[in-house]
Amino acid sequence: MLRDDTLANVLYVDLSKKHFRIEKRQDLFEKHIGGAGVAIQLLHEECPEGCDPLGAENPIIFAVGPLTALFPLASKTVAMFKSPHTGNLGESHCGGRSAVAIRMAGYGAIVIKGNSDIPLYLAIHGNRVYFRDASSLWGMRSSFTAGRIIMQNEPGAGLRTVMRIGRAEKNLVSYACVTVETYRHFGRLGLGAVFGSKKLKAIIISGKRSLPVKNGELYRKVYNEIYQAAVNSLLMKKYHDLGTAGNILPLNEIGGLPTRNLKEARFEGASGISGETFAEQYLGRRIACSHCPVDWGSNRRQTQSSGQCRL
Numbered sequence: 001m002l003r004d005d006t007l008a009n010v011l012y013v014d015l016s017k018k019h020f021r022i023e024k025r026q027d028l029f030e031k032h033i034g035g036a037g038v039a040i041q042l043l044h045e046e047c048p049e050g051c052d053p054l055g056a057e058n059p060i061i062f063a064v065g066p067l068t069a070l071f072p073l074a075s076k077t078v079a080m081f082k083s084p085h086t087g088n089l090g091e092s093h094c095g096g097r098s099a100v101a102i103r104m105a106g107y108g109a110i111v112i113k114g115n116s117d118i119p120l121y122l123a124i125h126g127n128r129v130y131f132r133d134a135s136s137l138w139g140m141r142s143s144f145t146a147g148r149i150i151m152q153n154e155p156g157a158g159l160r161t162v163m164r165i166g167r168a169e170k171n172l173v174s175y176a177c178v179t180v181e182t183y184r185h186f187g188r189l190g191l192g193a194v195f196g197s198k199k200l201k202a203i204i205i206s207g208k209r210s211l212p213v214k215n216g217e218l219y220r221k222v223y224n225e226i227y228q229a230a231v232n233s234l235l236m237k238k239y240h241d242l243g244t245a246g247n248i249l250p251l252n253e254i255g256g257l258p259t260r261n262l263k264e265a266r267f268e269g270a271s272g273i274s275g276e277t278f279a280e281q282y283l284g285r286r287i288a289c290s291h292c293p294v295d296w297g298s299n300r301r302q303t304q305s306s307g308q309c310r311l
Helices: 026-031 034-046 098-105 143-153 191-197 216-231 234-241 244-254 275-281
Strands: 009-014 019-024 060-063 077-082 089-094 109-113 120-125 128-133 159-164 178-180 184-186 200-207
Touching: 026 034, 034 060, 034 077, 034 089, 034 109, 060 191, 077 098, 077 191, 089 191, 098 159, 098 200, 143 159, 143 178, 143 200, 178 191, 191 200, 234 244, 244 275
Parallel strands: 009 109, 120 200
Antiparallel strands: 009 019, 060 077, 060 109, 077 089, 089 184, 120 128, 159 178, 159 200, 178 184
């Protein structure tokens, strides 16, 4: 259905040498399933046995899947790295605009290695990559402020995403996260600490490509079928109404709610952090990841996509 081979593009970035290259890796996406399959293969290739999780040799791998930017719900980026928290495999997923921005910039995966000698952020605008001095942002209290400054000072057009770290990450807290946009995070296993060890304050990615399809009529038909099946399902209604926190009370009831660093499986204050409580007392608005219709809820219709997927 798709007439585009940029998914096979892998961007390799060396922070130590301030150098980048782009390789066509068709083999990755033909042999391995989705972004997770590609990312774990790249990690296998790039992460040497016994490497220090906070050392220059530990790679950061970002990858997306073949359905990203084409169909609804395919909106997550997978990150693979060696975890500074466990010393083992680090895998974390994040939405926001990250996956679609990577795809629109013309990549299926990004590999980042090395350690910078000064704080910096990466600006990836299509096939152009810039190493920007981030000394003035290093240690800034608010990662939101840092992200806003970067967005305002970068000229990239099209769909944009900003991944950035804060003070916990700068201090190499082993479980620190990476914030994406404002409401999304690579929240598991310490990717933020790996950013911090590399003196990598942030990454901004922008792209304005389109993904042409061979048969526009068939594409619109399949897209609509997936969309309708998703937004009209009971599962989608739960996530529209309550979000992931809708699972808190059911998990607590069956003894499956990780509590006190996994020492217990039930939490006596579960009702106070449940999706129901947040929806009733704190909900401001519903915001979904790019190209995800979860915030539309049941029986809502989105404008039909054109023959080319332009986001």
